[in-house]
Amino acid sequence: MLRPNPALRRTAARTPGRASDRETAARPDDHRALRLWLRMLTCTQLIERHIRNELRVRFSTTLPRFDLMSQLERHPEGLKMNELSRRMMVTGGNITGITDQLVKEGLVERRPLSDRRAFSVKLTRAGGKAFAEMAREHETWVVGLLSGLTRREHADLLGLLAKVKSHALITTDAESVEPRTSE
Amino acid sequence: MLRPNPALRRTAARTPGRASDRETAARPDDHRALRLWLRMLTCTQLIERHIRNELRVRFSTTLPRFDLMSQLERHPEGLKMNELSRRMMVTGGNITGITDQLVKEGLVERRPLSDRRAFSVKLTRAGGKAFAEMAREHETWVVGLLSGLTRREHADLLGLLAKVKSHALITTDAESVEPRTSE
């Protein structure tokens, strides 16, 4: 069902070693927050790398393409490019490129809207089938990667990250407001 | 002290919106692990984006360049390219490019070793000064971004992520061993 992108048809290669990663190098006098941040980063990168690798090896696709299709699967009515941009937390120009590819592969389509500046992007039938197949495996990878925690620990981690998220949102948003010093 | 890369001298632009991000779109029937993974990803991206932005706006540099210098600062004796690659969890070709730039900017130097295939990469004096300046601010950004948690919560989160990390390491490493089916 997937029309594999030839450029992605490669065999798995040696991933960067892991004996002593970025975080391991943290010194004892590093601030708690710094250590925590480095560990968050390491965890995310480990998982993300694993998923990217699986997507490439098993489905000849990439995480951004999977992500975009995943958004569309959640919104069968279609999404505009800027909605995809917001939800995927990437810039608009990026969406243009990824969508172009998925359209070329027949997995996604652009439909004109009454607002002639915009499109509604939807999964095609082939795209829906391909995504369903990938999503099933994707979930098993994630479940496996996070199966080192108990149900209770999952919940605790989710809660702590909720706090991190909301605080980071506030901090970042507050600074994105221009300090209207003059004028 | 920093020799700014002209290509990076840009004003801050609109970051992708955040009203409804990737994770918010998770459906109630999504598996716990999936929700947790999406939240981890969102948190990391929020923080990382913030730091990248600050590095660009305030120091006209990038996170990978900062990261590389940070590794060197922890190892004044110098590191070989492949050591940098391992520690930063990126491929070797990548290190070549980033090092080339930092050398060109006078922040880092390659020294020949007795093993003539390899180099020892070190911070120059200018690089050390530039890094110290950046690291001070960097830490305050991170502290600020993670200040939504109490000291206790920091410790809990660090512990939970330690579990995630070690399990992900095992999972990923186990699969990278080729199943010697024949031959």
Add this chain to the structure above:
DNA sequence: CCAGAATACTTTAGGCTTATTCTATTTAGA
């Protein structure tokens, strides 16, 4: 000693991401 394997690094091609700039269209205000 010496041929083959391993290691350290570089190069290349392709994809992702960003910030910026541009075009087309829509909206809103005088």
Add this chain to the structure above:
DNA sequence: TCTAAATAGAATAAGCCTAAAGTATTCTGG
């Protein structure tokens, strides 16, 4: 109405990252 601002998307240039292939050097076992 008609012009200015806002919005949607595309195009562009530069950096990051990867996988794969290439080059030089070192190591190792016969």
